[in-house]
Amino acid sequence: MTVTRSSLPTPDPNLPRPNDPAAHERLYRSLRSRIMLGELPPGKALTLRGIAREYHLSMTPAREAVRRLVAEGALTLSASGRVTTPALSDERIEELAALRALIEPELAARALPRAHFALIDRLAQMNARIADAVERHDAVGYIRCNLDFHRMLYLRAQAPAMLAMLETIWLQLGPTMRALYGRVKRNEPPRHHRMILAALRAGDEPALRLAVRADVTHGLRHLTST
Amino acid sequence: MTVTRSSLPTPDPNLPRPNDPAAHERLYRSLRSRIMLGELPPGKALTLRGIAREYHLSMTPAREAVRRLVAEGALTLSASGRVTTPALSDERIEELAALRALIEPELAARALPRAHFALIDRLAQMNARIADAVERHDAVGYIRCNLDFHRMLYLRAQAPAMLAMLETIWLQLGPTMRALYGRVKRNEPPRHHRMILAALRAGDEPALRLAVRADVTHGLRHLTST
DNA sequence: CGGCATGGTTTGTGATCACATCCATTCTAT
DNA sequence: ATAGAATGGATGTGATCACAAACCATGCCG
Structure with missing residues (x-):
């Protein structure tokens, strides 16, 4: 494909070339x-x-x-x-939920000091999009926006290793989450998300930890009951 | 290797045959x-x-x-x-240490109600082997026995997903741990391990959580200072 | 009519090859 | 003599092939 490499003096050695992500x-x-x-x-x-x-x-x-x-x-x-794709047992779901309940409050607490107003505003916007997805009974859209909401907050924690670990937990829960949110068509307004936003605005770390934990455990409680 | 498959009527279809783990x-x-x-x-x-x-x-x-x-x-x-093999930054080490400090006390607490006397006894024996490795300045042996000590306890928590997650954290810390324990030749008797054993015997969950957390953070504090 | 053997088909595994890229050494020109 | 280019070796990537095991369904025999 490279016609004549000797003729060009290496035009773009490490340029932001489209690159082939393999x-x-x-x-x-x-x-x-x-x-x-x-x-x-x-x-x-x-x-x-x-x-x-x-x-x-x-x-x-x-x-x-x-x-x-x-x-x-x-x-x-x-x-x-x-x-x-994994079919999780109730015990495994409980474990993964417990891990989320351990890690996510920690990430939120680490993000709190760095959460400036613009971030909170974007989180509020994201919350509105979640409500939209709920309105449209769009399960995949709901899951995507919900994860984006959490990820946007946790990114501010500047803790890539923790976030990576958390994302693998989300991954493992993926298929099961869909199976859940596909069944319960009840509109679940992001109540705890508003509590999270309030705690962020107030700079109240204990309240933030509680709100995040409540959001996680609430969402996953339905899963174990099956 | 399978000489004549047609002659044998499938002697052990799904027996616990040694199997080739690929x-x-x-x-x-x-x-x-x-x-x-x-x-x-x-x-x-x-x-x-x-x-x-x-x-x-x-x-x-x-x-x-x-x-x-x-x-x-x-x-x-x-x-x-x-x-x-990864060369971890100080920030990443701190994150991984924080994750250990979150997960390991939880696993220990879950193992506590199931920790019968025989287990505590075997943990004490393992502790002696750790002291041996320290005595011999055997870094690899020390790391192996230390991890075996923790794993043996956490196995009783009956939480395979949590344990798997924790083991990937241990994995990421592996090369760095060796670099540490290879340097500090000071004999570090498993002081916190005795606190863990005491808390297990007493059935004292808060003390157990504290002891495990102390063991983890103490061991990893040396790493960030470099 | 029902359980089981037996066939073909599908699937994962491991080996090998062609190719583009990267790395380092060396060679050349100023 | 030194800096930059050229060249050869080494390395990852993707495709293809041969093979064994597993799966599935049909058909046979009791």
Whole structure:
């Protein structure tokens, strides 16, 4: 593809060239997004050749992306190597909820001193979009906006390792969340989100921790009851 | 290897047959162990072909094992695809320590009601082995026994998802831990471990949480100072 | 009519190859 | 002599192939 490299004096050695994020990377991101947003139901079976065909690639990048997602708990690997989206037991859901309840208040507390007004404003806007999604009974949109709301806040904590760990938990809950929010069509206005915004504005860390914890545990309480 | 499959009427269809854990799985376990125990220094470069040659395999299983470890944060992937063992920044170490300080007390508290006498006894024996490793200035042995001590306790919490999450944190700290314990040759008797055992015997959950938290933060405080 | 063997088909695994890129050494020109 | 370019080796990526195990469904026999 590079016609004559000797003729050009390396026009853009490390320029912001479109860059090719590597096929397996794009595949990974795509699958990860679909899983976290709950577009795949729990227990859905996937095949390497099927994924490869769907994305017009060979099995190799599909294998790498799937292996990565399995390592993060986003997919389950049966003994014979078959991959499915996880069907979580009640105990596992409770554990993941407990982890969220441990980590998210900590991230919120770390973000609090750095939460300037513009951020709170954008969070309020995001909250409105969540209400919209609820109005339209758009489960995937609801999950996406809800996660964006939390992520936008936690990004201010400047704690990438914690956030990465939390996102893998969200990933594992993805398919199950969809199964839940798809069932309960009751409009659930982001009540706790308003409490979070109030605590942020007041600079009240204990109240913020409580509000975040309440939001997490409330949303996930429905899951264990099944 | 299967001489004549047609002659035998499938003697053990799903028996606990030794089974071949698949080459990439063995490779993954081996590398993971070496990383978590700190046998590889931070920043060590690895190559797929090098790993493949070392284990007498092709690049394919090496790629899968490495990809999995990268996904768990046990290895770092440079922009050009080169893999190295991570060299953690002080901020990242602080985050990982904070995560340990959040999760480990919770796991200990959940294990407490299930911690019968035999377990406490085995933990005390493990503690003695830690003292031995300290005596011999055996860094890898120290790390292994220390992790075994914690894992043995947390296994009783019956919380596999939490334990898995915690182990990935241990993994990420592996190379750095070795770099630390290799430097500080001062014998550090497992003081906090005795506090943990005392709290377990007394059935005192608040004291147990405090002791575990102290053990974690104490051990990791040396890392940030560098 | 029902349970089980048996066939074909699908799927994951590992090896090998072609290719683009990166890294380092070396060579050349000023 | 030194700085920059060229060249060769090394490395990751993706495709393709051969193979064994697993899965599924049909059909056979009791």
